[in-house]
Amino acid sequence: MKTICCSLKCALFLVTIAGITVSATCGFADDASGQGKAHLLDTYHQMTSRLEDSSFGLSLVLESTEQDHRMHVDIYGIFEYPFKGVANALNVPSNWCDIVSLHPNVKACTYQEKDSTWFLTFYIGRNFSQPLEDTHKVICRYHHALQQPEYQDILLAADKGPFGTMNHKMRFEAIPIDGERTFVHVSYSYSDSAALRLATKAYFATFGRGRVGFTVIGTDKNNLPLYIGGPRGAVERSAIRYYFAIQSFMDTLPSPENQRFDLRINQWYDFTSRFRTQLFDQEKSTYLKVKTSDHANQVLLQKQLGMGSP
Secondary structure: OHHHHHHHHHHHHHOOOOOOOOOOEOOOOOOOOOOOHHHHHHHHHHHHHHHHOOOOOOOEEEEEEEEOOEEEEEEEEEEOOOHHHHHHHHOOHHHHHHHHOOOOOEEEEEEEEEOOEEEEEEEEOOOOOOOHHHOEEEEEEEEEEEEEOOEEEEEEEEEEOHHHOEEEEEEEEEEEOOOOOEEEEEEEEEEOOHHHHHHHHHHHOOOOOOOOOOOEEEEOOOOOEEEOOHHHHHHHHHHHHHHHHHHHHHHHOOOOHHHHHHHHHHHHHHHHHHHHHHHOOOOHHHHHHHHHHHHHHHHHHHHHHOOOOO
């Protein structure tokens, strides 16, 4: 049972927000464009009141669905930075390694360019110190679908994933809403499989019991909120972790380069610690120690790879 559950934890992580998990290299689905500027701007106007009165205490809205064995999550938020700065930062493939590696389960990330295409390699493991040879190595293709003066669209997608899952998609979109702020949309989805459904049933009936997401599905006898659990809750947890990773990356860009990493890991932990019910996994001192070690491994791997070399 322990083996099944440990494998399931990795699978749930791999098939959530990153939306990029395959046994080899990511491919792309047919839909090469996102919602588009006009649709995203209309969404922002419809969500203004929800963003201002969000239960997160931030300008942030999360929506998720589970239908016909397909998981889908949308996250909408506001970055207090001009659109140009956000677009320029996230248009750099190597910056995504600095972002995703804030997640406790990403032990390292490297980047390289081959035949005018950027590839990111993710080393996925447990949330404690772990040799990289014991992690899951995932190679993913970064695709900048579209960038216009007032609209950005970045896509990662894969036809197949672990446990027979398929049709994975992740998308990041952004538009300016005034001179100093940017409205962002992160969406991702995947279709599960009979094997994954069997594994998740076992996990959430045992070790995963009590692990919840953010969607409120009712109240208990004390009128306290009850949150969605199961795979949908797992997807929501990873989504928020990565959203805070992007936020932490943007917040620390103005700082001197040699201080950014330490600032990022501290800020990411402080963001997630606001939501202990959903996101608490380890004490801050442990997270900082593990991430410092992970970062050293990541720097070494990148040097060995040779920046931009195949």
